[in-house]
Amino acid sequence: MSVKEPIKIVTPPLAANVYLILDEKKAIVDTGGDAAFLIKALGKYINPTEIDYIILTHSHFDHASAAGELKEYLKAKIIMHPVEYEFVKSFNFSSPLFGINFKPFTVDISVEEENVIELGELELKVFHTPGHTPGSICLYEEDKKWLFSGDVVFPHGSFGRVDFPGGNGAELLKSIERLAKLEVEKLYPGHDEPVGKASEHIKRSLMFARMML
Numbered sequence: 132m133s134v135k136e137p138i139k140i141v142t143p144p145l146a147a148n149v150y151l152i153l154d155e156k157k158a159i160v161d162t163g164g165d166a167a168f169l170i171k172a173l174g175k176y177i178n179p180t181e182i183d184y185i186i187l188t189h190s191h192f193d194h195a196s197a198a199g200e201l202k203e204y205l206k207a208k209i210i211m212h213p214v215e216y217e218f219v220k221s222f223n224f225s226s227p228l229f230g231i232n233f234k235p236f237t238v239d240i241s242v243e244e245e246n247v248i249e250l251g252e253l254e255l256k257v258f259h260t261p262g263h264t265p266g267s268i269c270l271y272e273e274d275k276k277w278l279f280s281g282d283v284v285f286p287h288g289s290f291g292r293v294d295f296p297g298g299n300g301a302e303l304l305k306s307i308e309r310l311a312k313l314e315v316e317k318l319y320p321g322h323d324e325p326v327g328k329a330s331e332h333i334k335r336s337l338m339f340a341r342m343m344l
C-alpha cells in the first residue's frame with residue numbers, strides 16, 4: 132500500500148497538532164487534551180478503533196492528557212520514552228502550572244534513542260531530544276525525510292520553551308544541534324503548520340537557539 136501524507140488534526144485546549152499516520156499499522160502522534168474531540172475527528176478518516184499505536188512526543192497536557200482515556204477506547208498501545216514516563220508520573224499525571232489532572236496511563240512500548248517504530252512502509256526512528264522536557268522524542272522517517280518534532284523545534288526558527296518544569300536550555304540546544312544534522316524535507320511540528328524544505332527551518336532554529344539559550 133502506498134502511504135498517504137500524515138493527516139494533521141489541531142486539538143483542544145492549546146492547539147497541539149495530532150498526526151494520523153496510515154500505513155499497515157496505524158498510529159497517532161500525540162493526542163491533545165480532549166479524547167471525545169479526537170475520536171470524532173479521527174472518525175472522518177478511519178474507524179478510530181483500528182489505530183494500533185499512540186506515540187507521545189512528550190507528556191505536556193496539551194499533547195498527552197487525553198492518552199489514558201483514548202487508550203481505553205481505542206485499545207491502542209502507548210509508546211513513550213521511559214524518562215518522560217517517569218517525569219509525568221513524578222507529577223502524578225497532572226500539570227501543576229495549569230491545574231489540570233489527566234487520567235493516568237501505562238506505557239506499553241518504551242522507546243529510546245535509535246529504536247525504530249515499524250509501521251509497514253514507514254519506519255519511525257526515535258531520537259531522544261531532551262530540553263523542552265527530559266524525555267521528549269522526535270521521530271524521523273529516513274526514506275521520506277519526515278521529522279515529527281513535538282515541541283523541540285517549530286518552523287521559521289522557533290523552538291520549544293525551556294521555562295517549564297524539567298526544561299533545560301543547554302540540553303535543548305544540544306538536541307537542536309542533532310536535528311540540524313538530519314536531512315529533513317518535511318517538518319511536522321507539535322504546533323503550527325507543517326513545512327517543506329525543513330532542514331532550512333531547523334537550521335534557523337539552531338541559529339536562534341544559539342543566540343537565546
Ligand SMILES: [Zn+2]
Nearest residue numbers: 189191263282
Ligand atoms: Zn510541550
